[in-house]
Amino acid sequence: MKKRITIDPITRLEGHGKIEIFLDDRGDVEKAYFQVPELRGFEVFSVGRPAEEMPRITPKICGVCPTTHHICSTKALDDLFKVEPPPAAKKLRELMYSAFMLEDHNLHFFFLGGPDFVVGPSAPPAERNILGVIAKVGLEIAGKVIKLRRECRDVITLMGGRVIHPVCGLPGGMSKPLAEDDRLKIVGVAKNGVEFAQFALKIFDDVVLKNKEYVDLVLGDTYKHTTYYMGMVDKNNKVNFYDGDVRVVTPEGKEFARFRPGEYLNHIAERVEPWSYMKFPYLKNVGWKGFVDGKDSGVYRVAPLARLNVADGMATPLAQAEYERMFTTLGGKPAHNTLAFHWARLVEALYAAERMLELAQDKGITDPHIRNIPTAIPDEGIGIVEAPRGTLIHHYKTDKNGIITEANLIVATVNNAAAICMSIEKAARGLIKGGKVSDGLLNMVEMAFRAYDPCFACATHTLPGKMALSVQIRNSNGDIMQTISRE
C-alpha cells in the first residue's frame, strides 16, 4: 500500500514552505517534493517605476537581507546608467556590505544552524534552539552575539539610514559620505568582528570537529551531492561578495565557466514546475536532467560552500588559513558535503570581518567625492552580488527616460532550489525504510535544508529559533496512519 508523508513546516516557514514525501509499496521513499506556496510579483510591479527607485523597491523582497538587494540593485543601476562610482563610494558600499555579511552569517550559525551541533542533532528538541545554545555556551557568549549583531546593524544604519531596507545607494555613488569620527567607530566594530569571527570558528572546532559523531555526519553520504558550484571571484580567483566575475566549477572542481554579470543569460535558465511558485534554475550549457546530481545534470549550488569551492582561496590572511584547514579536513576540493556549508559560512564571516576592517582603515573612504552624476541614456543594466545565501542577479531594462520596462530577478536561494529538493529527498531516503518513520527524521530532514540557510523567495526567510515539523503518514486513501510531532 502506498503511503504519503506531508511535512508541514509550520514554524519559521509557516505557510511558505511544504514538503510532500511519497513512499512506494515497500514503504521506501519514492519521491519528495519541496513546495514554495508564495509569490509576490516584484518583476511585474517594478515595471513603470523610475529605475533609481529600484534600490528602495527591491529590498522589500527580503527584510532579512535587504542590504543585499539594495547593493545589487544599485550596481545594476551603475550598469544601466553607464556610470562608474568614485572610489570612496565603492568602498562605502563594500564596507556596508561586509558589515551585513558578518552579522547575517553569525545570526545563522548561532540562532539557526548552530543549535543542531552546539546542542546536538539528537538532543531533546525543546533544547535544540537558541536558548539551548545559550545554556550550553553561557550567557556571556550570548551577550557577545547580541552585541556583534547590534554593532554591525548600527554601522548599516549609520550609512544606509535604516538597517531594515537601507536607502543610500544611487547610480554612480552613495547619498552620504562617511565622517572621520564614524570611520574610527567602525574600525572598532570591525576589530571586534574579527575577534568574534575567530571565536565562532573556535566554537565550531570544539563542538563539531572534536566530536567524531558529528564529523561522520558531516562527511557521510546522507548529506552529500556531487553538483556544479557557482560563486563570484575577484581577478585573483579569490572569494568576493561585492564585485567580480561569476565562476562555475564542475563536480570535479574544474572551471566550467567564468562570466561577467551581463552574460548571465548565456549560462542560467529556469524551469517551471506546476507544483511550486518557485522556479528551478540550472546551467544551460549542461542541460536540465531533472532533480539529479552528477556531471550530466545542470543542477548547481550556490552560497558559502559553493563560493569556497569555486574560488582558489580567500583574499584576507586569517580567512585563507581557515579555508585551507577546512578543505584539508574535508578531503580536498570541491567538497560536496552539504553540512559543510555551516563551516564555510564561518570562514566567510571571518573574511567579511577582515575585509570590513581593511576598508574602515582606509582613510580614502572618507573622501567626500561619492557621486558621479550619470549622463548617458539608460537602456539595460545587470548587477550581481553574492548574498549570504548565494548569487543574486538583478536585471533591468528601461526606456530612454529610465523608466523600468522589464525586470528579471534571480534571487539567491532560488539557485539552490533544485538542490534543496534533492537534499530533502536524500535525507528522507536515508531514514525512511519499510514505512517506519523515526522521530529523528524530523530533525534530520530539517538539517538537510537548514544547511543552505534557506530564504524562500526571500519572503520566507528563517530567523532565530527552530522549525517545528509535524509529519503525517497517510495511507493511499489519505487516512492518517501515524502522526509524529516535534514539540
Place this chain on the structure above:
Amino acid sequence: MAKPKVAFYWCASCGGCEEAVVDLAENILKVVEAVEFVLWPVAMDFKIKDVEALQDGEIAVSFINGSIRTREQEHIAKLLRKKSGLVVAFGACAHIGGTPGLANFSNREIIFDYVYQKSPSLDNPNKIFPQEKTTVKEGELTLPKFYNTVFTLDQVIDVDYYLPGCAPPPDLIMNAVEAILTGNLPPKGTVLAPDKSLCDTCKRKITKPEKAVIKQFRRVHEVLLDPEKCFLDQGIICLGPATRDGCGERCINANMPCRGCFGSTSRVEDQGAKFLSALASIIDADSEEEIKKITDSIADPAGIFYFYSLPASMLRRKFRTEL
C-alpha cells in the same frame, strides 16, 4: 495571574517586521517575560493546530504583519481574529499595503504571464504555470490560491490598532506593547504613532517652501543632494507633507527623501491625494501649459505618491477583476 497570550504572525511580508522585533535587543527579554507567546513562527515552535485549539478570544493580542495575497494568508488572519481580543496590524504592508502593494497596478494573469512565460531566463517549453492542484504520478500536490489583488489587513479582518512603518521602529513597538500590557489604550482604530506630519519634526523644515517656487522637478540620481536643504525646495519629490511622523526621519538622515512608509495622519483619507494637494501649492506656474510642463517632470507620480499605500488608497487597484 496568567500572563497575557500573544501571537505574532507574518502574511505576505519580507521578514523585516520580524527583524524589527529582534532589533528590540535587550528589550525583547522584557517582552518575553511579560507575555506568553502562543504563535511566533519565526522564533518559536507553535503550530496552527495549537491556535485552533484555543478558546475564541483567548489570545490577548495578535500582531499580524504583511499584506494578504493568498487564500492561506486570509485563512490564518481570520483564525487569529477569532481567537484574539485585539489585533494589531504591524508594519506598512498590513497597515496600508506596503511597496509590494504596487502589484495592484497589475493582476494575477499579468504576473503569472511574465514570471512563468516571458522572463528572459525562462526555459518553459511546455508553458507550465503553477497550479492550485497538480497530479503527479505519486499523488496530488496543492498550492494556495494567489489572489488578483493585494489587500491590507483591515480589508480582510477587523483591526483594532495599527503600528506603522517599514519596519516599525523599536521605540514605537515598545510603546505599543506597554500600552497593551497596562491597558492604557487609545480609541479603537488608532495608529500608534504621533498624529502629525513628518515635516513638523524634520530638521530641514526651515527650508521647506512656503509658497509656489518649484519650476521643475528632478530625480534623485540627476543632481547632487544638498544634505541640509528641504528636498522639495531642491525639486526632489519627498512625501514628508503627506506622511505621518514617528520614524525618526531615518531616510532623511541618509540624505534621501521620504517615500511615506508611515502612511498619512488621521486627518487624511488618501496619502497620494494629500501629497498631490501639497505639491499643487508649491508649483510656480502662470499657465496651464506651464503646469503641465512642470508636472510632466515628475517620474511615475502614481507609483511614487502611492509607494506604500496603493492597496489602502481610494483607487486601490487598476483592474476591476475578481478576487
